[in-house]
Amino acid sequence: MLGMSEVLDQLYSTILQRIREKPEGSYTVELWRKGKGYVARKVGEESVEVVVASLSEGKERTVSEIADLLYHMLVLMAMNDISPEEVYAEIRRRMR
């Protein structure tokens, strides 16, 4: 089974590929076309959904909302030229 960072790396690669090739029907391309402001707002909305789910909607729903948030966060990262590795490095730097 893949670890969390490998799953996120794989999804990030797919997101970059979608932005590069712009295939028909891609939700990532739809987000990319709407721009950074739109995607940033989506991350805000998905964050609120995680908060609400974690407080009142149970584990399954919370897991689903976290998956939505991580996906939108990765799209936002891709649109700001931030790789997962840069985030991992920052987390590692803080480790004590």
Ligand SMILES: N=c1c2ncn([C@@H]3O[C@H](COP(=O)(O)OP(=O)(O)OP(=O)(O)O)[C@@H](O)[C@H]3O)c2ncn1[C@@H]1O[C@H](COP(=O)(O)O)[C@@H](O)[C@H]1O
């Ligand atoms: N992991 C995801 C993923 N998680 C969530 N979502 C989409 O995020 C949206 C959830 O947000 P909302 O409920 O707010 O959706 P919505 O109402 O349609 O959105 P808005 O109209 O508000 O923008 C849904 O449309 C989901 O399909 C995702 N869309 C794509 N992926 C993966 O990203 C990769 C690229 O996907 P495509 O770009 O679609 O090829 C593939 O590996 C996909 O599996």
